[in-house]
Amino acid sequence: MAATIPFFQAPSLSIQNTTHRTRRHFNLMPNLGTCRCSVVIRCSSSNAREQDSVDKDKEVKTVEEDKRRAELSARIASGEFTVQRSGFISLLRNGLSKFGAPSSMLEFLSQWTDPREDYPKIPEAKGAIRAIRSEAFFIPLYELYLTYGGIFRLTFGPKSFLIVSDPSIAKHILRDNSKSYSKGILAEILEFVMGTGLIPADGETWRVRRRAIVPALHQKYVAAMISLFGQASDRLCQKLDEAASNGEDVEMESLFSRLTLDIIGKAVFNYDFNSLTNDTGIVEAVYTVLREAEDRSVQPIPFWEIPIWKDISPKQKKVNGSLKLINEILDNLIAICKRMVEEEELQFHEDYMNEQDPSILHFLLASGDDVSSKQLRDDLMTMLIAGHETSAAVLTWTFYLLSQEPSVVCKLQHEVDSVLGDRFPTIEDMKKLKYTTRVINESLRLYPQPPVLIRRSLEDDILGKYPIKRGEDIFISIWNLHRCPKHWEDADKFNPERWPLDGPNPNETNQNFSYLPFGGGPRKCVGDMFASYETVVAVAMLVQRFNFEMALEAPRVEMTTGATIHTTEGLKMRVTRRIKQPIMPELEMPVLNVNSVGLSEVEPELAQRGEVSAANS
Ligand code: HEM
Numbered sequence: 001m002a003a004t005i006p007f008f009q010a011p012s013l014s015i016q017n018t019t020h021r022t023r024r025h026f027n028l029m030p031n032l033g034t035c036r037c038s039v040v041i042r043c044s045s046s047n048a049r050e051q052d053s054v055d056k057d058k059e060v061k062t063v064e065e066d067k068r069r070a071e072l073s074a075r076i077a078s079g080e081f082t083v084q085r086s087g088f089i090s091l092l093r094n095g096l097s098k099f100g101a102p103s104s105m106l107e108f109l110s111q112w113t114d115p116r117e118d119y120p121k122i123p124e125a126k127g128a129i130r131a132i133r134s135e136a137f138f139i140p141l142y143e144l145y146l147t148y149g150g151i152f153r154l155t156f157g158p159k160s161f162l163i164v165s166d167p168s169i170a171k172h173i174l175r176d177n178s179k180s181y182s183k184g185i186l187a188e189i190l191e192f193v194m195g196t197g198l199i200p201a202d203g204e205t206w207r208v209r210r211r212a213i214v215p216a217l218h219q220k221y222v223a224a225m226i227s228l229f230g231q232a233s234d235r236l237c238q239k240l241d242e243a244a245s246n247g248e249d250v251e252m253e254s255l256f257s258r259l260t261l262d263i264i265g266k267a268v269f270n271y272d273f274n275s276l277t278n279d280t281g282i283v284e285a286v287y288t289v290l291r292e293a294e295d296r297s298v299q300p301i302p303f304w305e306i307p308i309w310k311d312i313s314p315k316q317k318k319v320n321g322s323l324k325l326i327n328e329i330l331d332n333l334i335a336i337c338k339r340m341v342e343e344e345e346l347q348f349h350e351d352y353m354n355e356q357d358p359s360i361l362h363f364l365l366a367s368g369d370d371v372s373s374k375q376l377r378d379d380l381m382t383m384l385i386a387g388h389e390t391s392a393a394v395l396t397w398t399f400y401l402l403s404q405e406p407s408v409v410c411k412l413q414h415e416v417d418s419v420l421g422d423r424f425p426t427i428e429d430m431k432k433l434k435y436t437t438r439v440i441n442e443s444l445r446l447y448p449q450p451p452v453l454i455r456r457s458l459e460d461d462i463l464g465k466y467p468i469k470r471g472e473d474i475f476i477s478i479w480n481l482h483r484c485p486k487h488w489e490d491a492d493k494f495n496p497e498r499w500p501l502d503g504p505n506p507n508e509t510n511q512n513f514s515y516l517p518f519g520g521g522p523r524k525c526v527g528d529m530f531a532s533y534e535t536v537v538a539v540a541m542l543v544q545r546f547n548f549e550m551a552l553e554a555p556r557v558e559m560t561t562g563a564t565i566h567t568t569e570g571l572k573m574r575v576t577r578r579i580k581q582p583i584m585p586e587l588e589m590p591v592l593n594v595n596s597v598g599l600s601e602v603e604p605e606l607a608q609r610g611e612v613s614a615a616n617s
Pocket of ligand 1: 198199210382383386387388390391394448449450453454516517518519520522523524525526527528530531532535
């Protein structure tokens with residue numbers, strides 16, 4: 001039975017300030033999500049009025065935030081959320097001792113005392129967490145962390161979770177004693193879509209699949225992907241160009257989602273979803289399944305496990321239909337790729353790559369990976385999901401952050417102009433686009449995707465000074481680690497300058513687990529390099545050609561969670577072409593001729609039935 005996390009998502013609190021030109025909504029946390037302001041993302045020192053308006057917004061938000069935090073701290077300090085608990089035997093022994101019970105009796109009772117009682121107890125918060133704050137679930141966890149510290153227990157009803165925000169404990173769980181932890185709840189929630197793919201898998205299955213998959217993302221492969229990132233980003237630029245011509249606002253979150261879906265489909269199994277241009281049945285199927293995975297993580301009761309429900313609920317029927325369609329397509333892609341591998345004469349070696357189809361699937365089949373079709377499908381589906389929503393969320397929040405800091409945009413555009421001019425990025429440029437990379441590093445610090453990592457203890461263990469039992473569900477809050485006020489100066493400020501350009505690229509090792517955007521230890525993200533380059537290319541190409549500003553009537557930008565941090569109502573922006581820079585890039589880099597599999601080959605029947613329109617038009 002799937003355990004779920006019932007406190008995900010709740011109605012949001014906001015205040016309205018009607019003194020501004022248009023009615024604005026402010027979030028109650030600085031830089032955490034709600035703001036609608038008209039800041040143009042462009043390099044323009046003459047725009048002092050806009051800067052002034054941003055500064056005023058920030059000031060109001062800071063005052064509101066300070067007030068809210070003071071109120072909350074007072075409530076927490078009053079013990080409202082604190083549970084007092086101690087071992088029964090200890091309590092009895094202490095009580096009897098006070099009444100002068102004979103020492104033999106006290107010694108006898110001592111034998112029955114759990115030796116762990118000598119350890120300090122993990123601080124415990126109880127709750128109606130909704131009462132503290134009703135927003136994306138990791139926000140109240142941050143508030144509680146400021147009071148209870150790097151590890152505390154959160155109990156509500158019969159459920160209890162350990163919330164870890166201490167870097168050394170995170171390192172212990174993720175790296176030093178990783179064998180004693182599984183994916184727990186996460187595996188239960190994702191089972192219907194990822195089966196035993198790499199993210200939910202544990203034990204031997206995980207070890208075998210990780211050993212097979214990691215080599216597929218070798219350097220030559222990632223370098224080849226740069227041109228794919230460029231081509232896909234160019235398609236997005238064409239769309240934005242149209243919007244700029246027509247003076248239409250664009251919803252960037254959904255466009256980023258389509259951009260990264262198009263990229264990951266080609267990169268993982270050489271399939272062109274072409275979702276930036278077409279709304280095909282398969283694209284809808286992928287989104288149906290993704291939303292279902294996110295919905296399941298917020299449902300208090302796992303309805304989907306009730307046998308009759310599965311058959312009568314229209315939503316579940318749609319999910320099952322979507323899964324069937326995706327599986328059919330994956331099976332066809334696997335079959336086509338197998339034929340290609342059988343016919344090719346290339347010898348397999350360490351950095352093997354088929355120029356026509358450099359996908360991970362092709363590498364796996366060419367390597368002679370001895371695996372069932374079901375497992376292969378699970379792995380492909382896992383990578384599709386892992387590499388899609390995460391990168392899209394990083395791009396969304398990067399553009400949101402940029403809209404708040406025109407000075408950062410100025411530097412960013414300066415770097416992009418001097419490194420790229422008007423051409424596409426190449427692999428050599430990745431080292432040169434240092435500031436662009438720092439912008440992504442900083443965006444990942446403020447908006448980590450996902451904001452929490454989930455684990456379950458497989459054995460008794462000791463976390464910091466606290467013993468824990470087997471079977472504990474644990475949330476490692478990357479959000480808290482990345483915003484710890486003791487560790488980070490101006491923790492809530494978007495400040496790419498905090499990472500020196502001549503310093504190493506920040507990661508969990510050189511930041512001693514205070515910064516872990518791609519996780520850490522043996523289960524660290526396999527696509528970290530891929531994702532870093534993908535987001536750098538997309539950001540560089542977009543700011544190279546356009547200026548962005550929040551659309552005048554844009555809904556407020558607030559956070560909500562699924563697997564990653566989404567906005568509640570999208571990121572609506574106005575896009576204008578940059579005037580100073582050349583608009584169209586010269587296609588001077590060699591474009592990799594990646595012949596993706598055509599729809600008619602993969603799903604002839606579906607295409608005939610008109611359920612899926614041509615993906616390769
Ligand atoms: C900016 C984009 C990305 C971010 C922020 C990100 C983040 C992460 C994080 C934090 C983990 C660790 C999860 C845990 O320990 O529970 C992870 C695991 C994973 N990621 Fe990524 N990821 C990104 C992109 C990608 C891409 C593009 C791919 C595939 C090409 C990918 C494939 C995976 C896989 C397969 C795992 C599971 C590894 C294992 O358990 O052995 N990710 N990712």
